[in-house]
Amino acid sequence: MLLLVEQCLNGLQFGLLLFLLAAGLTLVFGIMDLVNLAHGSLYMMGAYFAATFVAWTGNFFAGAFLALAATLLLGIVLEMLALRPLYGRDHLDHVLGTFGLILFFNELVRLVWGPAGLSLPVPSALNTAVDIFGIYYPAYRLLIILVSLLVALFLYVVVMRTRLGMLIRAGASNREMAGALGVDIKLLFTLVFALGAALAGLAGLMHAPILTVQIGMGENILILAFVVIVIGGIGSIRGAFVAAVFVGVVDTLGRAFLPDLLRLALSSTAASTLAPALSSMLIYLLMAIVLALRPQGLFPVAGR
Amino acid sequence: MKKASLAAVAALAFATGPALAQGSVKIGFVDTFSGPTAVIGNDMRNSFELALDHLGRKMGGLPVEVIYEDDQQKPEVGKQKTEKVIQSDHVNFITGYIWSNVLLASLKPAVDSQTFIISANAGPSRIAGELCSPFFFSTSWQNDQTPHAMGIYLEQKGVKTLYLLGPNYAAGKDMLAGVKATYRGQVIGEEYTKWPDQLDFSAELSKARAAKPEAIFVFYPGAAGVQFLSQYAQAGLRDQIPLYTAFTIDETTLPLQKDVALGVPGAQEWVNDLPNPANQKFVADFRAKYGHGPSFYGAQAYDAANLINSAVVAVKGDLTQKDAIRDEMRKANYASVRGPYKYGNNHFPIQNFYLQETVKNADGTFGLKTVATILKDSQDLFHATCPMKW
Numbered sequence: 001m002l003l004l005v006e007q008c009l010n011g012l013q014f015g016l017l018l019f020l021l022a023a024g025l026t027l028v029f030g031i032m033d034l035v036n037l038a039h040g041s042l043y044m045m046g047a048y049f050a051a052t053f054v055a056w057t058g059n060f061f062a063g064a065f066l067a068l069a070a071t072l073l074l075g076i077v078l079e080m081l082a083l084r085p086l087y088g089r090d091h092l093d094h095v096l097g098t099f100g101l102i103l104f105f106n107e108l109v110r111l112v113w114g115p116a117g118l119s120l121p122v123p124s125a126l127n128t129a130v131d132i133f134g135i136y137y138p139a140y141r142l143l144i145i146l147v148s149l150l151v152a153l154f155l156y157v158v159v160m161r162t163r164l165g166m167l168i169r170a171g172a173s174n175r176e177m178a179g180a181l182g183v184d185i186k187l188l189f190t191l192v193f194a195l196g197a198a199l200a201g202l203a204g205l206m207h208a209p210i211l212t213v214q215i216g217m218g219e220n221i222l223i224l225a226f227v228v229i230v231i232g233g234i235g236s237i238r239g240a241f242v243a244a245v246f247v248g249v250v251d252t253l254g255r256a257f258l259p260d261l262l263r264l265a266l267s268s269t270a271a272s273t274l275a276p277a278l279s280s281m282l283i284y285l286l287m288a289i290v291l292a293l294r295p296q297g298l299f300p301v302a303g304r
Numbered sequence: 305m306k307k308a309s310l311a312a313v314a315a316l317a318f319a320t321g322p323a324l325a326q327g328s329v330k331i332g333f334v335d336t337f338s339g340p341t342a343v344i345g346n347d348m349r350n351s352f353e354l355a356l357d358h359l360g361r362k363m364g365g366l367p368v369e370v371i372y373e374d375d376q377q378k379p380e381v382g383k384q385k386t387e388k389v390i391q392s393d394h395v396n397f398i399t400g401y402i403w404s405n406v407l408l409a410s411l412k413p414a415v416d417s418q419t420f421i422i423s424a425n426a427g428p429s430r431i432a433g434e435l436c437s438p439f440f441f442s443t444s445w446q447n448d449q450t451p452h453a454m455g456i457y458l459e460q461k462g463v464k465t466l467y468l469l470g471p472n473y474a475a476g477k478d479m480l481a482g483v484k485a486t487y488r489g490q491v492i493g494e495e496y497t498k499w500p501d502q503l504d505f506s507a508e509l510s511k512a513r514a515a516k517p518e519a520i521f522v523f524y525p526g527a528a529g530v531q532f533l534s535q536y537a538q539a540g541l542r543d544q545i546p547l548y549t550a551f552t553i554d555e556t557t558l559p560l561q562k563d564v565a566l567g568v569p570g571a572q573e574w575v576n577d578l579p580n581p582a583n584q585k586f587v588a589d590f591r592a593k594y595g596h597g598p599s600f601y602g603a604q605a606y607d608a609a610n611l612i613n614s615a616v617v618a619v620k621g622d623l624t625q626k627d628a629i630r631d632e633m634r635k636a637n638y639a640s641v642r643g644p645y646k647y648g649n650n651h652f653p654i655q656n657f658y659l660q661e662t663v664k665n666a667d668g669t670f671g672l673k674t675v676a677t678i679l680k681d682s683q684d685l686f687h688a689t690c691p692m693k694w
Contacts, residue, residue, distance in 0.1 A: 007507055009508060010506040014504065115346070117340060117527065117560065119561075121534075122534070126535060127538060129540030135514065136540060138506075138535075138539045139538075140538050141506065157503070209534070210535060211503060211504070211531050212527055214340045215340070216339060216340070217340075255507045259495065272495070273477075275496070276472040276496050276502075277472070279496045280502075
């Protein structure tokens with residue numbers, strides 16, 4: 001029972017990280033109608049910035065803050081220089097353009113930081129496990145859960161309770177109408193993209209101490225982020241949140257308990273070979289089921 | 305004008321093509337040079353280049369030409385690159401191969417074309433057994449051998465219950481089977497993770513802790529080993545359950561693992577401090593040329609170059625004498641950096657395995673040192689199923 005709770009915490013932690021990545025992706029896709037494959041590169045840049053700044057300042061939190069600011073700035077520059085020419089074009093051009101950006105960023109990182117990758121150590125105070133009601137859980141992963149929940153709350157307040165959020169929601173529902181009513185769409189786009197970039201950077205820098213900081217680290221996880229926004233409904237932050245947690249928990253529980261379940265029916269070796277393959281398919285099965293039942297996703301944005 | 309220049313180009317191509325093929329030793333080097341594990345491929349390439357420097361870039365009087373190809377750690381790409389160096393570069397030897405699944409996919413094109421293929425790392429059990437070939441040689445080990453040594457060491461330490469973790473591909477299965485072959489205690493859990501893209505082991509670590517084993521054994525080569533060790537430490541498991549490894553800590557991963565590798569034992573057929581002259585020269589010159597120490601991957605690539613050289617010298621550069629080349633390679637008549645070894649009937653080395661531990665150097669960097677010899681003249685268990693006899 002305790003193990004189940006612990007595995008759910010693992011799933012929640014993974015899901016919330018996915019949410020940070022997916023939130024930016026869904027906003028950019030939903031509001032700007034831009035398919036941004038380079039979102040994973042921003043995640044990678046967040047991690048590289050953090051590794052650099054943490055080494056430079058000697059303090060994890062100061063370094064993380066600087067990295068967040070740097071990714072935000074990078075998002076603004078990227079939007080103004082590289083993405084504006086793509087807006088009027090169709091999705092295939094977006095895919096081609098932003099795929100080019102992936103290659104550009106991977107090469108840039110190779111030139112600046114070298115091919116070997118960096119490590120970002122966990123702050124020593126958090127490099128331990130804490131006892132919560134009998135569950136021994138890594139303190140750093142708890143921090144990830146906490147920060148991600150705060151960010152989710154912040155996004156909720158911004159999107160649902162502020163004027164900027166109203167404009168974002170209006171843009172997501174009907175871009176032309178919002179523009180016709182005098183909203184500065186250009187500025188809105190830059191702001192939304194920068195916000196998305198900062199969220200991706202935050203996901204990258206928080207994930208970095210668990211993984212290693214390396215070239216192409218954003219590419220695998222971006223696929224999952226796309227699954228999340230498809231399940232959640234494109235343009236919906238709430239959908240991204242629910243879907244991300246759902247995907248994270250299903251993925252983790254599948255990995256944790258599928259081998260044992262299969263062992264009840266199959267031989268031990270067959271089960272241990274089949275289980276990893278099957279559990280990595282689970283979330284795609286989930287996506288297929290959601291798409292079959294609700295093609296617009298769980299929380300479709302009205303008016304799209 | 306255009307026609308004339310075309311003709312000139314064609315003439316040049318005909319003039320240089322066959323001349324090069326006869327006048328040089330061509331070696332294809334298929335390895336991983338991109339992605340997170342490129343650091344391993346680069347270490348092997350650096351060591352191979354150093355070996356060529358030591359040989360004066362000649363073998364048996366012929367200049368050596370190496371064609372490096374990137375397998376991207378993917379079996380299908382490795383097979384294509386192997387076919388490419390055979391068919392369009394007409395190489396005499398192929399070497400490299402970090403990954404067992406890449407080697408398994410690449411074996412057939414090499415053997416079918418009667419090109420010698422020398423694995424400088426991967427050692428899948430099937431190639432040691434039913435797939436063994438007169439054209440295949442290994443300068444590394446059979447996958448199960450290193451974990452055999454760890455299984456014996458776990459016995460020596462009196463570990464009663466063990467939990468196994470490894471990636472779900474050919475080598476992962478060999479490694480865990482290898483521990484189970486020599487470890488007599490109880491294996492209370494065995495988990496395979498998705499390879500190579502699963503990098504977060506939270507679910508597996510939670511399960512391992514809940515199973516309460518006396519020790520955990522893992523096989524996570526390359527970047528995955530960095531992630532595994534840091535997550536192991538973050539979960540607070542370092543103080544709770546001792547960790548034993550194979551191919552998880554080496555000179556390519558230590559710069560990122562640092563402290564978390566301290567106190568985690570592993571086994572290897574080569575360690576940088578082995579006291580033989582060939583090894584001392586290799587390690588010292590590698591340090592001088594590249595500014596850091598070589599890994600066991602590099603040592604095996606260095607040996608591959610010297611094994612090829614011993615055969616080319618024996619046939620005096622006549623690369624058409626394939627039987628004579630094979631006979632010479634079977635003798636392993638060169639100064640291996642691991643010390644002398646013999647080949648079994650399946651062309652895998654019969655060799656020693658050492659216990660190694662991480663040490664912190666005076667300058668703050670981390671390295672490995674030999675602690676003990678666990679196995680002497682160990683041969684893999686699959687040679688009996690290899691039909692080749694000599």
